Amino acid sequence: MTTTPADGTPHSGPNNKRSSKKMASSQSLNHLLNFSLPPRQTHQYQSLPRRRKPGAQQAVWNKERFLNAQYRFVMNPSGDYTVHFADPDIYFQWHDILQIIVPRSSALASASGSLVQATHEEGVTSCPICLSPPTAPRMTKCGHVFCFPCILHYLNTSDNLKWVRCPICFDSVNERQLKAVKWIDNTLCIDDEDDTVPTASSSSASAENPMVSTPTPGTQLRMRLMQRPQITTLALPRSRTWPSDLLPPHQAPFHFLPDVHAFAKFMLATPSALIADLTADLDDLATERRMLASMKDDLGVNFVDAADAKVRHQIEKATALETPQLKEAIEAAHHALEQIEGHARCSIGGRAE
Structure with a gap:
């Protein structure tokens, strides 16, 4: 106012x-x-490091760690794997891996970048390029499975002769890093008195298995107790054959020893087994070639022939692995196997009496 x-x-x-x-x-x-x-002043704030809370760790996706944790491996028998018995997190050298064991009835198989065909049994993957069950399957270092002819065709489409981008994850891929895939069928419905173990197949078309891969109502599920001795990473089902003094826990076992092929993280290959699996790949490639020839797909036939030639070269390399030292080690392992089985039969006979 x-x-x-x-x-x-x-x-x-x-x-x-x-x-x-x-x-x-x-x-x-x-x-x-x-x-x-x-x-x-104009600062490029996006280039400055971000402040993180004390103790916070940045998650990094490591494909090599994923492969080492999820799959099992058939290794070169001339390698030294002593360090892997002390630390399970030590990665296997990629050049020492001869085959990668992938379970058919595993969600990991279908999650590795391949699609699942509804007309095939669950867990059988499909090549991401041709969308068919892989022929002579090969896995890249980033963990994706392709047909051998398909991945060779893809590699040939690039101007870069050394490496290309993976069509799934865009990681670098080259021909020398391709590894053979060995499918394994996990048979869960097993009779209590039977020691049947999962059967393996390296070919793209698996034989019909009377066992079921997934449990269904009314079926019996056999569970086996795993045992790992101290100061070793080798874990096998506890049985009449494990643990055994004839099976050293600090030595890489051959694939034919009891329960090794079905449960061991890694195992030693034998030239005869490698040649048998590669010969099965040749049979699959021959079937694929006849189908493509009937469709007059000359380009596809050319890459099937290229895959055939490379598989034959791999057979030659597998044959060259058989040295006198390796032959002696395989014979010693077979002798130990006979003794283990003999002790197991004696224990069964003693229990029956």
Whole structure:
């Protein structure tokens, strides 16, 4: 409220005093202090490292770690794998791996980048390129399974002769890193008195298995107790053959020893087994070639022939593995197997009496 006296001079009330204080406080006095703001600098804040909480670790996807944890391996018999018995997290050298064992009835098989055909049994993967069950299957270092002819065709389409991008994960792929895949059928419905173990097949078309791969209502599921001795990573089902003094827990076992092929993380290959699996790949390639020839697919036939030639070269390399030292080691392992089986039969006979 403003009052005007008789001389005409206005007097400010409480409201006018408050508004005058606001106007005085809103005026800039920087010019009296000779003060000015520095020029604005443009920083690339996105290039600065982000602050993280103490103890927080950044998750890194490691494909080599995934392969080492999820699959089992058939190794070169001339390699030294002593360190792998002390630490299971040590990666296997890729050049020492001869075959990669992949279970058919596993979700991991279908999650490795391949599609599952509804017309085939569960767990049989399909090549991501031709969408058919893989012929002479080969796995890349990033963990994806392809037909041998399909991946050779894909590699040939690139101008870079050394490596290409994986069609699934865009990781680097080259021909020398391709590894043979050995499918294994996990048979879960097993009779209590039978020591049947999962059967393996390296070919693309598996034989019909009377056992079921997945448990169904009314079937029996046999569970086996695993045992791992101290200071070793070798774990096998506890049985009449394990643990045994004839099967050293600190030496890489051959694939034909009891329960090794079905349960061991890694095992030694034999030239005869490698040649048998590669010969099965040749049979699959011959079947594929006849089918493509009937369809007059000359380009497909050319890459099947290329895969055939490379498989034959792999057979020659597998034959060259058989040295006198390896032959002696295989014979010693077969002799130990006979002794283990003999002790197991004696224990059964003693229990029966």
